[in-house]
Amino acid sequence: MNGFDERPVGIDELLERVREGYERIEPREAYEAVRAGDALLVDIRYAALRERDGLIPGALVVERNELEWRLDPQGSHRAPEATGHDLRVVVLCNEGYASSLAAESLHRLGLRRATDLVGGFQAWKAAGLPVTS
Numbered sequence: 001m002n003g004f005d006e007r008p009v010g011i012d013e014l015l016e017r018v019r020e021g022y023e024r025i026e027p028r029e030a031y032e033a034v035r036a037g038d039a040l041l042v043d044i045r046y047a048a049l050r051e052r053d054g055l056i057p058g059a060l061v062v063e064r065n066e067l068e069w070r071l072d073p074q075g076s077h078r079a080p081e082a083t084g085h086d087l088r089v090v091v092l093c094n095e096g097y098a099s100s101l102a103a104e105s106l107h108r109l110g111l112r113r114a115t116d117l118v119g120g121f122q123a124w125k126a127a128g129l130p131v132t133s
Contacts, residue, residue, distance in 0.1 A: 014101075015097065015100055015101070018100050018101060018103075018104040019100055021104060021107060022103060022104075022107065022114070022115050023115060024096075024100070024115055024116055024117070024118045025090055025115050025116070025117060025118065026117075026118050026119075026123075027117060027118070027119065027123050027124045027126075027127040027129055028127055028129070030090045030092075030117055030124075031124075031127075031129050031130075033088065033090070034058060034059075034090070038088060039088040039089070039090050040060060040081050040087060040088065040089050040090065041056060041058065041059040041060065041090050041092065041117075042059065042060045042061075042062055042067070042071070042089055042090065042091050042092070043055065043056060043059040043060065043061045043062070043092055043121070044062060044063065044064040044067055044091055044092065044093050044098065044099060044102055045092070045093055045094050045120075045121060046063065046064070047063075049094050049121070053094075053121060053122075053125065053131070054125075054131040054132055054133045055131065055132050055133075056092075056121070056124060056129070056130065056131060056132075057130050057131075057132055059092070060079060060081055062079070064093075064098060064102060067091070067102055067105070067106070068105055068106070068109060070082065071087075071089060071106060071109070071111065072109050073085055073087070073110075073111075085110045085111055085112070086112075086113060087111060087113065088113040088114075088115075089103075089106060089111055089113065089114040089115070090114075090115055090116065090117055091103050091106070091114065091115070091116045091117070092116065092117040092120050092121055092124065093116075093120045093121070094120050094121050094122060095119060095120040095121075095122050095123075096116060096117060096118050096119045096120035096123065097120075099116035099117060099120060100116050102116065103115055103116040
């Protein structure tokens with residue numbers, strides 16, 4: 001069971017439902033949380049976008065298809081940064097759509113503080129926050 005009713009839903013409705021399960025974070029707030037050591041920023045954009053647009057200094061880069069394996073604190077393939085289920089993870093994609101589904105998946109693994117960045121990398125960059133080429 002997926003927790004939703006059995007009728008098929010479109011992606012817009014699914015995103016709305018998923019996002020009701022947690023509070024999303026704006027770029028400036030995410031930047032401050034990362035600087036304060038209160039959050040781990042995880043960039044799930046694919047390589048071509050990272051090469052085209054740059055990286056966020058200090059962000060952990062994890063391909064989307066590896067995310068759950070790398071962030072599960074109990075997993076054998078976890079990243080060193082995956083220190084526990086109370087870790088505040090801020091997932092970002094390019095524009096803030098795939099990251100919502102990724103954050104919901106992390107919730108299923110018990111990472112209840114997982115969230116995603118509203119507007120993704122593009123919003124971060126537009127806010128004038130640090131990016132390296």
